[in-house]
Amino acid sequence: MFLAEIFNSWQGEGGSIEGSAFGRRQIFVRFAGCDLRCIWCDSAGYILASNVPRWRYEVKPFTGKFEYKPNPAKLEEVVDVILKLDTGDIHSISYTGGEPTLQTKNLYALMERMHDLGFKNFLETNGSRPERVEEVAHLVDYASVDIKDETAKASKNWRELVLREVESIRILKKAGAKTYAKLVVTKDTKEENVRWYAELLKNLAPLAIQPKEPIDISQHQLMKLYNIAAKIMGRENVGLSFQVHKYLNVL
Ligand SMILES: C[S@@+](CC[C@H](N)C(=O)[O-])C[C@H]1O[C@@H](n2cnc3c(N)ncnc32)[C@H](O)[C@@H]1O
Numbered sequence: 531m532f533l534a535e536i537f538n539s540w541q542g543e544g545g546s547i548e549g550s551a552f553g554r555r556q557i558f559v560r561f562a563g564c565d566l567r568c569i570w571c572d573s574a575g576y577i578l579a580s581n582v583p584r585w586r587y588e589v590k591p592f593t594g595k596f597e598y599k600p601n602p603a604k605l606e607e608v609v610d611v612i613l614k615l616d617t618g619d620i621h622s623i624s625y626t627g628g629e630p631t632l633q634t635k636n637l638y639a640l641m642e643r644m645h646d647l648g649f650k651n652f653l654e655t656n657g658s659r660p661e662r663v664e665e666v667a668h669l670v671d672y673a674s675v676d677i678k679d680e681t682a683k684a685s686k687n688w689r690e691l692v693l694r695e696v697e698s699i700r701i702l703k704k705a706g707a708k709t710y711a712k713l714v715v716t717k718d719t720k721e722e723n724v725r726w727y728a729e730l731l732k733n734l735a736p737l738a739i740q741p742k743e744p745i746d747i748s749q750h751q752l753m754k755l756y757n758i759a760a761k762i763m764g765r766e767n768v769g770l771s772f773q774v775h776k777y778l779n780v781l
């Protein structure tokens with residue numbers, strides 16, 4: 531499989547929304563390669579798998595010391611690295627990227643293996659390919675599925691993408707995964723678009739609204755978007771999420 535990095539940290543996103551693992555200790559497996567191009571992506575260096583000839587892994591959690599191995603990574607060496615980073619307090623393994631679901635078979639094999647070893651699986655996905663999500667959904671315990679706002683400019687037809695993301699949420703929920711939606715908002719996010727996302731997510735999954743980093747949206751506008759979503763989805767089903775790991779300078 532084509533990887534970017536493996537490290538041990540605490541989950542910095544999701545806030546207090548149901549299904550979030552915010553503040554839980556995880557081992558993060560970051561896959562290389564993505565099918566979208568969000569303009570604000572903080573992992574942009576890993577979007578093209580061909581630009582990631584080797585992957586890095588922490589030698590010891592929170593030391594900032596890494597070692598490198600060439601891509602493609604072998605399943606057994608990945609499992610070995612994860613087990614060496616296991617501090618005995620791991621809530622779940624986070625599969626992120628890039629886009630983990632693109633490497634469907636590799637993701638399947640790794641999640642199955644981690645389940646067999648007694649770990650829970652947390653999938654962080656852009657949800658752009660419901661048919662691939664469906665293949666692995668039964669192995670997912672927790673899922674954070676992005677809804678890409680128009681201002682992300684993630685793909686040509688953003689409305690179609692949103693509908694596919696919602697379909698991925700439906701599939702994950704049906705398979706029994708605790709699933710929430712994450713919407714990254716910017717100063718240019720339109721209120722009418724948030725209304726539409728909220729209508730789609732109503733009675734389906736809770737929504738974490740996460741300001742793009744570095745934050746450009748005003749607190750006033752952020753709370754306006756929150757209010758719009760909460761009035762449609764219900765006040766228990768909307769919350770804020772900030773990328774806390776960036777403020778605390780951890781991976
Ligand atoms: C790098 S993505 C990888 C997983 C998957 N490709 C996705 O987009 O959901 C992990 C999470 O980081 C968020 N993210 C990336 N760059 C960000 C930024 N500049 N500000 C806020 N959130 C960001 C994404 O929206 C996503 O929820």
Ligand SMILES: Nc1nc2[nH]cc(C(=O)O)c2c(=O)[nH]1
Pocket residue numbers: 539540541542543558626627654775780781
């Ligand atoms: N601490 C920490 N929390 C995270 N939550 C989502 C992340 C990601 O990049 O997918 C991430 C990450 O890279 N680090």
Ligand code: SF4
Pocket residue numbers: 564565566567568571572573574577627628629656684
């Ligand atoms: S989908 Fe995720 S990894 Fe891909 S460009 Fe967008 S934020 Fe980055």
Ligand SMILES: [Mg+2]
Pocket residue numbers: 572573
């Ligand atoms: Mg990140």
